[in-house]
Amino acid sequence: MSDLISRHEEKQKSKAKESLERLEMAHIKLDAALGTSEKWQITDASLLRWRKKLKRAAQECDDTLQKCKHRIIEEEQIEQEVRNSAFPKRIAHATKSFISSAFGQNNRLGRSVVRRFE
Structure with a gap:
């Protein structure tokens, strides 16, 4: 059981x-496109709307990226605490993690979120 959970x-x-x-690369690409568009002398209304949406998407991507990095740090801290705890607590945590991920109840970064920003 322990080996299955670990894998x-x-x-x-x-x-x-x-x-x-992938999200970090999407963020870099959004920032590059935004930076390039800032150099243009845009007067066309549709391009101005595009740039406004691009700014919003870049900000949302940045927010998502920061939340994701924060969540990873929190998960690493929890793992460290669990590693230092008693064996029954480690088994309980591993089982809970396995069940929640198997049923999609975790807060991992989803493919659809990454695809949206790509």
């Missing part, structure tokens, strides 16, 4: 890391 958690961490990296 599942490692797989989840790998997916989360990949999603975080």
Whole structure:
């Protein structure tokens, strides 16, 4: 059981890391597009609306990225506390993590969120 839980958690961490990296790249691309558009002398109303939406998307992406990084730090702190606790508590935590991730009740960064910003 412990081995199954460990493999599942490692797989989840790998997916989360990949999603975080993709989100960081999307944020860089949004910032680059926004920076480039700021240099243009735009007078067309549709392009001004596009730039406004681009600014909003870049801000939302940044907010999501910061929340995600904060959540990762919190999860690492919890893991450290659990590692230093008694064996029954570690088993209970691992089982809870496995069940919540198996049923989609975790707050991991979803593919649809990353795709939205990409």
